[in-house]
Amino acid sequence: MSFLFTLRRGLASSGKRYYGKASNVPEEFSPSVGRTAAASTIRRYSIKSPPKADVDSIVIRSKTRSPQRKRKATYTSDNKFHLPAQEDWVAAFPAAGATFSSRVFLRNAQSAAVVADAFVPAGSKDKVIIEAFPGPGVLTRALMALPRERIRKIIVLEHLEPYLDFLRPLQAADSRVHVLPLDGYSWNSYQKLESDGYLKDIDTVPWDQSHPHLHFIAHLPTSVYGEQLIAQFLRLIPDGGWLFQYGRVPMSYVMHDWLWERVSASTESLNRCKLSVIAQAVSSFAQHLPPEALLPCDRHFWPSSVVPGHRAVPMTAITMDPLERQARVYFSRDLHAYAGFGGCQIIEKGMLDKWDYCLRKLFVLKSKNLERAIGHLAPGSTALLSYLTDPTLPADHPARADVLKLIRKMEVMDWAAVVRAFDAWPFAPEDLLITESFSREG
Numbered sequence: 001m002s003f004l005f006t007l008r009r010g011l012a013s014s015g016k017r018y019y020g021k022a023s024n025v026p027e028e029f030s031p032s033v034g035r036t037a038a039a040s041t042i043r044r045y046s047i048k049s050p051p052k053a054d055v056d057s058i059v060i061r062s063k064t065r066s067p068q069r070k071r072k073a074t075y076t077s078d079n080k081f082h083l084p085a086q087e088d089w090v091a092a093f094p095a096a097g098a099t100f101s102s103r104v105f106l107r108n109a110q111s112a113a114v115v116a117d118a119f120v121p122a123g124s125k126d127k128v129i130i131e132a133f134p135g136p137g138v139l140t141r142a143l144m145a146l147p148r149e150r151i152r153k154i155i156v157l158e159h160l161e162p163y164l165d166f167l168r169p170l171q172a173a174d175s176r177v178h179v180l181p182l183d184g185y186s187w188n189s190y191q192k193l194e195s196d197g198y199l200k201d202i203d204t205v206p207w208d209q210s211h212p213h214l215h216f217i218a219h220l221p222t223s224v225y226g227e228q229l230i231a232q233f234l235r236l237i238p239d240g241g242w243l244f245q246y247g248r249v250p251m252s253y254v255m256h257d258w259l260w261e262r263v264s265a266s267t268e269s270l271n272r273c274k275l276s277v278i279a280q281a282v283s284s285f286a287q288h289l290p291p292e293a294l295l296p297c298d299r300h301f302w303p304s305s306v307v308p309g310h311r312a313v314p315m316t317a318i319t320m321d322p323l324e325r326q327a328r329v330y331f332s333r334d335l336h337a338y339a340g341f342g343g344c345q346i347i348e349k350g351m352l353d354k355w356d357y358c359l360r361k362l363f364v365l366k367s368k369n370l371e372r373a374i375g376h377l378a379p380g381s382t383a384l385l386s387y388l389t390d391p392t393l394p395a396d397h398p399a400r401a402d403v404l405k406l407i408r409k410m411e412v413m414d415w416a417a418v419v420r421a422f423d424a425w426p427f428a429p430e431d432l433l434i435t436e437s438f439s440r441e442g
Helices: 032-044 052-063 086-092 097-101 109-119 138-144 161-173 187-195 224-235 242-246 257-264 274-282 352-363 370-376 381-388 412-424
Strands: 127-132 151-157 177-180 214-219 251-256 283-287 315-322
Touching: 109 138, 109 315, 127 138, 138 151, 138 161, 138 214, 151 161, 161 177, 177 187, 214 242, 224 251, 224 257, 224 274, 251 257, 257 274, 257 283, 257 315, 274 283, 274 352, 274 412, 352 370, 352 412, 370 381, 370 412, 381 412
Parallel strands: 127 151, 127 214, 151 177, 214 251
Antiparallel strands: 251 315, 283 315
């Protein structure tokens, strides 16, 4: 299993600092006038008996020092197969800092049971589940509680120790469960699954059918890294990388509803972006539950608003299924050699770099129409308009596109026509280096 799989962490925030007026600003940060004032103050108090008012003020300042920090609550238990009572979650599961604050997961056993049944419904048989970012395992426990014939194996990927403490007992209690201290962000984690034999019983299934056994499930972090991760997975579908080497493996996610809005955004939505186009070009997807089923957030997810400084975020449960591959003849300019889209995958094998390039170059002009924006692809690229408006082809031919559409209103079929025209153009640039993965821009 090999391909380029990179996820970059965000850079540290700006090092700017702002200083307002304060009586205790260090001398080196004070202007020269301030230093003079400080010197005169020192001389004022250098006499043997300072005025009583000044002495009192000094005593008052000493009395108003900030109180000592409260000792952090801790949680101990001899049996971590069972999760803590809800009132003990603050002590048991950290929620401060970037590492933990974006790790949002189900906390309610009843709602987890509903989600588990939606992800692995009745009729499923001998599923091998790879579950990433499970937290302490509320959803994992719900999957274990499903009828045994539905699930043959659950491979749990979690690298944070506070959560692993509550996951390892599951492995001891059920032979189907394998808890691995691995990070779901890292490509090495998925390589290790293969090298250590966890997937040796997985058959490769023809692409014309959904894989009946292998299934990926994850709570996506609510930070930008969650969006980067799903974008990477979707981009691996056309060339059959990652788990897709075994076939059309379904992916089920619990994700921030803001991310869902970007993935599912229609051409009429202001949320439409590059991620929307890629997702819709390679997969079908649907919400399993109505949005209100997982509201209010505090009742269903952790961290909740009881954690100081944390605001609960709405989440949704979805499943994405890779689309069937589309034959290359679909794009033929032969009047009789094409058919409708028919729910098939539109990004051809080996064409992802060109899709990335065209999407990036044109989405920066998303408020312009295609006719005006297409020249941004490369010098002389306005020549592509002759491909896209060829009058010898029917108006509904997939090689044609409506060049008066705004970039953000272009359908997947319009993008397919642009990419195919770009691919056929003899003067297209050869250097299509993409230096960043999909993110919140656009």
